[in-house]
Amino acid sequence: MERISTVSAMQARAEALRLDGRRIGFIPTMGYLHEGHLSLIDEAKRDSDITILSIFVNPAQFGPNEDYNSYPGDIARDELLAEKRGVDIVFYPSVEEMYPHKQLTWVNVETVTEVLCGASRDGHFRGVSTVVAKLFNIVKPHVAVFGQKDAQQVAVIQKMVDDLNMNVIIRIAPIVREPNGLAMSSRNIRLTPEDRKNAVILSQVLFRAKDGILKGESISSVLAAATKDIQAVAHADLEYIEALSYPDLGPMTDFNNDLLIALAVRFGNVRLIDNILIKKSS
């Protein structure tokens, strides 16, 4: 497995691969890899000749009071896991390499960034779309894979790719869950043992909500039940639970679109998200 840490070396390598007719599959990550990330590698490998995984904890997508400085990391472990899973190149730039000068250029996606996590995490999606645009220009992928766990991120990236005519296919891999249903997240490690057990409530309320919708219950009643169930759990601080049309993230006026039910819950200073998608054909 190759390791590349400079933008110029990565661009030169990517350009050479493309010239050689290779199809590049890309998995952008913030590292501290778990089975969710590794499933993205599998998905990338199904549609590429070369898989490139980036590890970059992007300061531009963290707010001043967020967990940038405590975000977990272990590059040696990540490299081992990536290599074992068949990654060909790990791109691991420093912050100085990615932001050598004062960044004045930002990619802003409107509307879809203003709800759910975007409502409370000011500037978060601006940081995400900007760094993904940068990484696409550096890694030059044909295909990039993102996890459905960040459903809003997926919607933002797909809209950016469409609006800016980026010639990159976006593939979505399903949420990978622990045996009890908790969605895999690099942040789970920071939960206390008790909170980690209790955090199962996130997926439980989502599964119940989907069942309710499919049985014909109203959106407002399933959301009310979910809210009540979360509020009954010790330390669980509900930030939002919302049901929106997907992927436009507008209000759900009829069932002509997929329905996304998404939530964010804090346990102490650990913020977890989860979601479930109800296909219109379901």
Added chain:
Amino acid sequence: MERISTVSAMQARAEALRLDGRRIGFIPTMGYLHEGHLSLIDEAKRDSDITILSIFVNPAQFGPNEDYNSYPGDIARDELLAEKRGVDIVFYPSVEEMYPHKQLTWVNVETVTEVLCGASRDGHFRGVSTVVAKLFNIVKPHVAVFGQKDAQQVAVIQKMVDDLNMNVIIRIAPIVREPNGLAMSSRNIRLTPEDRKNAVILSQVLFRAKDGILKGESISSVLAAATKDIQAVAHADLEYIEALSYPDLGPMTDFNNDLLIALAVRFGNVRLIDNILIKKSS
């Protein structure tokens, strides 16, 4: 000469050219070509195997009270001129092709867009940087050529390319002037014969200002003289004349950077810009 009008056909053609090892030189224009544009073609040809010229009057960079609807155009004439000058491919998309859905994604370059033309043309540079990002993703150039006449645009594009790690070399071609000194512009055709004659004042004050600076006059005194000279001309409505550090477009505190003197003047409803660059080594 090839003519391409869809995004998908242009992307496929550009990708095939790159795979074939060809170096793509790109000249983005709004059409109604004049000798200034044609000099950009020459510059592109010096550093590429294939030159692609785009013609697209981009509604996103015109304000509601600006001249989008009266912007001159003549595609047959443009194609003839482009072919004669050696362009290989003309990319000529419709507005619907470039903006098929409601555009929610905007590339914003801060600071350098907030002075000069950016101060009065709200949203103009957001429209410019966004459409250039789109065109780069569609035409996939190795090199793109812009005219020094839009000095601020050049500064904005170069900053965007650097900040977003776009792997495109930006080349700048000098301002091409009519024999009397008037900078070539597609908008000159819309001047009355009298105004067109009087518009020579723009270049005259800039040449005088440069002479003054090189002789050791202060920036404020050359700007004051230029302002007075423009105000003495019939119908000339001075929007701004400013001297800024280049390319950061900050205040000129010492002579460690190049100095840009730029101006915008209206004659009736025709807005003209011009500028002169004084190299720090001069």
